[in-house]
Amino acid sequence: xxxxxxxxxxxxxxxxxxxxxxxxxxxxxxxxxxxxxxxxxxxxxxxxxxxxxxxxxxxxxxxxxxxxxxxxxxxxxxxxxxxxxxxxxxxxxxxxxxxxxxxxxxxxxxxxxxxxxxxxxxxxxxxxxxxxxxxxxxxxxxxxxxxxxxxxxxxxxxxxxxxxxxxxxxxxxxxxxxxxxxxxxxxxxxxxxxxxxxxxxxxxxxxxxxxxxxxxxxxxxxxxxxxxxxxxxxxxxxxxxxxxxxxxxxxxxxxxxxxxxx
Amino acid sequence: xxxxxxxxxxxxxxxxxxxxxxxxxxxxxxxxxxxxxxxxxxxxxxxxxxxxxxxxxxxxxxxxxxxxxxxxxxxxxxxxxxxxxxxxxxxxxxxxxxxxxxxxxxxxxxxxxxxxxxxxxxxxxxxxxxxxxxxxxxxxxxxxxxxxxxxxxxxxxxxxxxxxxxxxxxxxxxxxxxxxxxxxxxxxxxxxx
Numbered sequence: 001x002x003x004x005x006x007x008x009x010x011x012x013x014x015x016x017x018x019x020x021x022x023x024x025x026x027x028x029x030x031x032x033x034x035x036x037x038x039x040x041x042x043x044x045x046x047x048x049x050x051x052x053x054x055x056x057x058x059x060x061x062x063x064x065x066x067x068x069x070x071x072x073x074x075x076x077x078x079x080x081x082x083x084x085x086x087x088x089x090x091x092x093x094x095x096x097x098x099x100x101x102x103x104x105x106x107x108x109x110x111x112x113x114x115x116x117x118x119x120x121x122x123x124x125x126x127x128x129x130x131x132x133x134x135x136x137x138x139x140x141x142x143x144x145x146x147x148x149x150x151x152x153x154x155x156x157x158x159x160x161x162x163x164x165x166x167x168x169x170x171x172x173x174x175x176x177x178x179x180x181x182x183x184x185x186x187x188x189x190x191x192x193x194x195x196x197x198x199x200x201x202x203x204x205x206x207x208x209x210x211x212x213x214x215x216x217x218x219x220x221x222x223x224x225x226x227x228x229x230x231x232x233x234x235x236x237x238x239x240x241x242x243x244x245x246x247x248x249x250x251x252x253x254x255x256x257x258x259x260x261x262x
Numbered sequence: 263x264x265x266x267x268x269x270x271x272x273x274x275x276x277x278x279x280x281x282x283x284x285x286x287x288x289x290x291x292x293x294x295x296x297x298x299x300x301x302x303x304x305x306x307x308x309x310x311x312x313x314x315x316x317x318x319x320x321x322x323x324x325x326x327x328x329x330x331x332x333x334x335x336x337x338x339x340x341x342x343x344x345x346x347x348x349x350x351x352x353x354x355x356x357x358x359x360x361x362x363x364x365x366x367x368x369x370x371x372x373x374x375x376x377x378x379x380x381x382x383x384x385x386x387x388x389x390x391x392x393x394x395x396x397x398x399x400x401x402x403x404x405x406x407x408x409x410x411x412x413x414x415x416x417x418x419x420x421x422x423x424x425x426x427x428x429x430x431x432x433x434x435x436x437x438x439x440x441x442x443x444x445x446x447x448x449x450x451x452x453x454x455x
Binding site: 009010015018043044073076077080081084085086087088110114115116117118119120121122123124125127130133134136137138140141143144147148149152194195198201206209210213214216217218219227229233234235236 | 270274275276277278280281282283285286287290291294295298301302303305306307308309310311312313314315319322326329330331333334336337338348359362396397398399402
């Protein structure tokens with residue numbers, strides 16, 4: 001009774017929903033629109049009655065087959081609200097430019113999502129299947145898309161240049177970069193710290209952001225092993241260049257993070 | 263075997279990565295190994311996936327409420343329109359984005375919107391790509407494009423054989439006129455399927 005997904009994985013098989021999601025869909029299928037709306041109204045994720053957005057997307061799409069608008073507007077708006085809540089706020093943590101970028105990205109993503117939903121109403125849109133597989137992931141994909149466009153508009157995509165003049169960072173900066181471990185600072189559990197750190201990273205040049213991300217994931221800068229994944233190989237730069245820009249990034253972050261309120 | 267036609271698009275690789283059940287080092291490395299040409303985008307995606315969203319319970323601001331309401335209104339009204347013409351409602355910004363996405367000069371897309379392209383000269387592979395960018399099916403797009411050919415032909419008849427500004431040209435001609443380089447043209451003209 002629950003319609004299967006159509007999008008195929010990279011391996012060529014049909015995507016399937018998480019079994020828990022599938023089970024919830026079966027449970028919800030028999031409900032009336034009003035009952036459905038009531039179920040989806042719970043907002044807090046940590047509430048035991050919270051219904052995953054993957055399910056909500058399914059039912060909003062299923063309205064395609066049903067001409068009645070009863071309750072559809074409420075379901076649609078709940079979904080739209082959830083999308084907006086998942087978009088980064090242009091907070092007060094960073095400089096003006098970064099805030100504008102965030103607003104632009106959020107608007108773009110919301111617009112794109114709404115567009116996908118509308119298109120799906122007249123013709124099944126396989127792209128929406130991703131939202132039923134993993135809602136947060138699919139939304140992250142839209143955000144990344146929008147960010148790429150925003151970077152292009154701002155001309156931020158320029159690749160890493162190895163600066164010959166300041167090729168070797170001064171000892172002081174190296175020390176500063178090394179001694180400050182951003183990612184395990186004592187305040188790390190405070191969400192305010194995390195958001196500030198995220199904003200600070202967002203302000204870095206894209207290649208530096210990538211180096212930071214790969215470091216956080218534990219990927220080595222370089223390796224003696226032939227086939228190993230390394231930051232140098234992934235970004236197509238020398239080990240030295242990567243280290244230099246890592247140090248620059250960490251130094252910049254250190255300045256930003258300690259410059260803020262304590 | 264592994265022909266070019268079976269190679270996943272950048273979008274498919276990134277979306278597949280985005281909905282992976284585990285977003286750890288192992289997953290990222292796996293994708294970086296298999297799709298090194300998309301390294302930058304994969305790492306960017308990895309960052310987006312690990313971004314902490316402050317999922318607060320703040321009430322929706324008036325602007326946000328307005329956005330939601332507007333989206334709903336458009337959703338209900340756009341239904342029939344988009345079913346007929348996916349190119350009609352494109353904003354200038356959206357047109358630009360799609361042009362960037364497809365790596366084409368904007369005038370190529372405008373030509374489609376203004377029905378200045380001979381539909382039968384467009385390779386199916388490109389139609390699918392364009393349809394994908396417009397979030398509609400290839401059939402829908404082809405139908406929409408074909409439905410207004412009548413008026414275009416009528417105009418070109420009136421010009422008595424001289425090439426009129428509004429006369430439809432072949433897709434290849436359109437690309438040449440738009441200054442699309444030969445290699446890219448060859449790729450666009452090929453029908454991988």
